[in-house]
Amino acid sequence: MSSAIGRTEHPVGVQDAVEALERACAIPAKRRAVKVSGIVDTICRHAFEDGLNTDDLRAVVRVISRKTELDQSSVTSLIKNLYPAQRVAEDIVVTVVGALGQGKGKPSLGTQNGLVKWLVTVHSIIDRANVLSRLYGVLFGMLDMISIRTPLCHLLSLITRRRHVKPFRIQRLLELSRGLSNEPALQGLLRVYKDYYPDIILSNTSTSRNSFPPRPDSEWQNRLRSIIEASAIPDEAISEQHHGFRLLRRKYRTGREAVIPEAHTFKANEASVTLEEVDSVDDFIGRLERIEPPGQMVSFLADPLLQKYVDLRPTPISNNRIDLWLATSLEEEYNSAQSAMDSTPEFAELLQNIHRHTRYTKTIRPVVLRFLAAYLPVWDAVTGFDDLLGILSYIPIQSFQKAYGTYFTPLEKSCANGNPSSYSKLITFYENLIQHWTDQVLSFQNPSKDDMSAHRRSLEDLATHVSSICLSLAVSLPTDSGSPLLMAVLGFYETLSGVPQDTIVPILLPPPHLSYLLAQSASTTTFSRICGIYASYKGAFDRHPKPISNYIHHDTTTSFNSILRDLYNSLWGSKALQVTDNSPAFFCTPALRDSLNSCLSGIEPEYSVGIAFGLSNNAWLASLSAAAWWSLEEGEMERRGYDRDAMRWHKGPVSQKSLESLSKNGGVSVPLLDYKRFVLEWLAARGCGGFAELMYATHAKLRR
Incomplete structure (x- = not known):
């Protein structure tokens, strides 16, 4: 290996290149046998394509974190291509922080600036996230350095927690702020401090675009994502998804303010505990009873941590604050819709957040239910279509006629434009609704006979209504193999046949005509799925409490047995399309079957209808x-x-x-x-x- 480096040829492997870089950085340019530009190009090309593993990244960082004989352009190229292929090790972060500041062996100020920006970019994939927190005092002490103050403020803004906010640091920030004429990045860091102690920090923390951490270079970020996806790091390590035990903060400003505000605790004092300082599940659990509620409780719609706090510590005051905010916002949208005015973009975002929260809790807040009952009759059938369907699928179980008249009629009217995709979404909505109602029924403890009867009737009425829609759509619209409508219909009955039936949840079968129509589809997959649906129903009948006649009408079991027999005969025996035990035989009359037999035997004497199937x-x-x-x-x-x-x-x-x-x-x-x-x-x-x-x-x- 050493002989390869001693030659004037460029090293081929990245490990050779890194070792060559370590040797070359200590030799003045005029005395080198190898051009350092070729070595740097090899490392940068490999880092860009595949990323640097921990050992190579550590070696490169050690080289650029100290004063060497390398030229500044080479060092800058290396920093711009420091793509990690794995999580960034703790000691690498310590090396980078140790390179900052004044000193004889420190790298240039431009290099230090680049290293701090690199920490800002990769801080989410550091192997141990608390390493920067432990180095907080060191980083804060370097705010005097003009050359790295802006990226350093951005880094501190990202890692600051309540435990870092000390009186002497507040005083130092205020002194710097007064002396530097409202430097944007410094004002951004001061604003973070003010979130924790709003009663202490009374200065005006003005905001501007430059006071927020800058959006990472999109090309660099996309390249890093591609490298990570091909390596061992889970995708969520570099995504901006939240782990759920830290308040959600929007890293980047957008063109308009979000309709759901961020959660901030405005009445905090030194003795209180706020959600802002929660950093892990242990922090949350250990301090749950002492946490002060934030100023905007409605932020729980978008913030996972506040959502958990509201669910685990519900109070009448918190619920009233949430309902008041929602009622005010939703009333404005109702008045706009009633006046035939266009809905605002904020309304779509609000519906999306309500849908997300409803999906999380499996319940709809009463204020939202009241709004939907009033809003749907004046709805334009366009705004928030998917989110409204998602919210409505969690309506609590009730009389189907009442729910249909109040909520579902506008949905079906909106699908009257004949668009198959709208019909498929409607069927999927009913599938989610009947699944939710079934789950509710099964969760009830010791229901009365009247409640059991009412719940059973609601499920039967809902299934009957959806079955009539499916049959009507199947005979009036094309249901080609793979069409969304056909997939939605099959998905509905797969869900219906798979719910755990008992004495409360009835066995709800598809109409015979629809079953036969689907079984005669030109698609092998459709035929297979309808067979699977009836196999699932067969298992439900086998598991059902006996005697079945006490719970299910005789006509229902007779119809099911007939269809099951016809499906079996069409695949296994030689009795396809043959009327046996009063089965419809795919509605093929005996005379028609005899004609088909004659036709087939005329083609080939051994052929018959039974064999053909x-x-x-x-x-x-x-x-x-x-x-x-x-x-x-x-x-x-x-x-x-x-x-x-x-x-x-x-x-x-x-x-x-x-x-x-x-x-x-x-x-x-x-x-x-x-x-x-x-x-x-x-x-x-x-x-x-x-x-x-x-x-x-x-x-x-x-x-x-």
């Missing part, structure tokens, strides 16, 4: 079953060590007769049931598991 000949599955058989046949050949050239291969399609003939005439011997089971499992492994679920739920021998 089996696994091997089914129009949806024939090619897939053939591929599954080839895989099975290949596996049998290899497992038994047969000579492939001497063996007879099956020509297809597979049947009982063809398998017996194959076994007698030099082919593999596979029982028909094993073949069918293999096909089902082969299909399930490729996303069509509904067929296997249905067969295992209905075929006792296959299940054994």
